[in-house]
Amino acid sequence: MTKFLKRHLINILQANEINNLFSSFDQIGEIVIIRIPDELSNSKKIIGEVLLDKIKKAKSIYRQSSVVKGDFRIRELELLAGIDTTETEYKEYGCRFNVDVRKVFFSPRLSTERNRIANLVKDGENIINMFGGIGMFSILIAKKKKCNIYNMDINPDAIRLCKKNLELNKMKGNVIPMCGDASNLINELDETADRTLMLLPERTDNFLDSAVLGTKNNGIIHYYCHIHADKKNALERATKHYFNTIKIKSTVLHSNIVRAIGPKYYQIAIDANIRK
Ligand SMILES: C[S@@+](CC[C@H](N)C(=O)[O-])C[C@H]1O[C@@H](n2cnc3c(N)ncnc32)[C@H](O)[C@@H]1O
Numbered sequence: 001m002t003k004f005l006k007r008h009l010i011n012i013l014q015a016n017e018i019n020n021l022f023s024s025f026d027q028i029g030e031i032v033i034i035r036i037p038d039e040l041s042n043s044k045k046i047i048g049e050v051l052l053d054k055i056k057k058a059k060s061i062y063r064q065s066s067v068v069k070g071d072f073r074i075r076e077l078e079l080l081a082g083i084d085t086t087e088t089e090y091k092e093y094g095c096r097f098n099v100d101v102r103k104v105f106f107s108p109r110l111s112t113e114r115n116r117i118a119n120l121v122k123d124g125e126n127i128i129n130m131f132g133g134i135g136m137f138s139i140l141i142a143k144k145k146k147c148n149i150y151n152m153d154i155n156p157d158a159i160r161l162c163k164k165n166l167e168l169n170k171m172k173g174n175v176i177p178m179c180g181d182a183s184n185l186i187n188e189l190d191e192t193a194d195r196t197l198m199l200l201p202e203r204t205d206n207f208l209d210s211a212v213l214g215t216k217n218n219g220i221i222h223y224y225c226h227i228h229a230d231k232k233n234a235l236e237r238a239t240k241h242y243f244n245t246i247k248i249k250s251t252v253l254h255s256n257i258v259r260a261i262g263p264k265y266y267q268i269a270i271d272a273n274i275r276k
Helices: 002-009 015-020 038-054 108-120 136-144 156-168 182-188 204-214 231-245
Strands: 025-028 031-034 060-064 077-082 087-092 095-100 126-129 148-153 174-179 193-198 215-228 249-262 265-275
Touching (some): 002 038, 015 038, 025 108, 031 038, 087 108, 095 156, 126 136, 215 231, 231 249, 231 265
Parallel strands (some): 126 193
Antiparallel strands (some): 025 031, 087 095, 249 265
8 A cells, every 4th residue: 555655645745754654554444544653744634635535435534543542442533534434334255344443443454364263163153252343253254154153342332333233244143242341241151152252462361261261171262462573483472472371271273473563563363272
């Protein structure tokens, strides 16, 4: 996307300013979110106008004005150009999702990981998605497989949108939205899961005991973490960290880099079998 931006901004910004622009932006349906460094603040409106003009589908251009933060993992957004609406429809692997990029966590950059997990699930599984948000993982899985998924989230807006998204998609499986803290909700469940997803990488370790409690003997936990490391060492370091944290017997079945989240900083997925 940098080349695309550069081509259209070359007459507006100085060459060194263009080089300072972050390398990419996210397009989510009709909404574009871009990160603009403080040095380019004076040019933010014109950058917004260029994006609005050049990206056909875009109706709203926002600057991400804070990091992703808080329990709900959301970010502050500042309108640069277009209409001020943070709700849009996003499509992924044949599923439709209603998203509100101001009120809930959402990242199009997890789509490959979501598809990878959906392909691992087998018909008949019972699944806990501890940090399920608007139902991205859960609905993609249920679209493909006849399974039962508890989609938990502490953000009421995420659960409201999850319910809306269930109506938008025809699925083979069954998704049950649950609003609240995942640890409490797992305590209340009558059954355990064949598979538990833990996509809250900044805080996964605080919830590992609850994930173990909610998962069957020989079940699988999808554990996510953030690791500072060279790319070649990232998986090894993440695996070491996992084994230092898990208190019961466990075998790592697979690990992969989900995405880079900064220089020498990676989001890692670990699929592990647990024995209790
Ligand atoms: C990184 S997002 C993942 C969302 C979703 N899995 C996705 O891919 O779109 C983490 C989610 O965990 C939720 N969350 C944070 N703390 C929680 C808790 N204690 N219990 C349940 N959900 C929680 C946040 O509201 C957020 O939606």
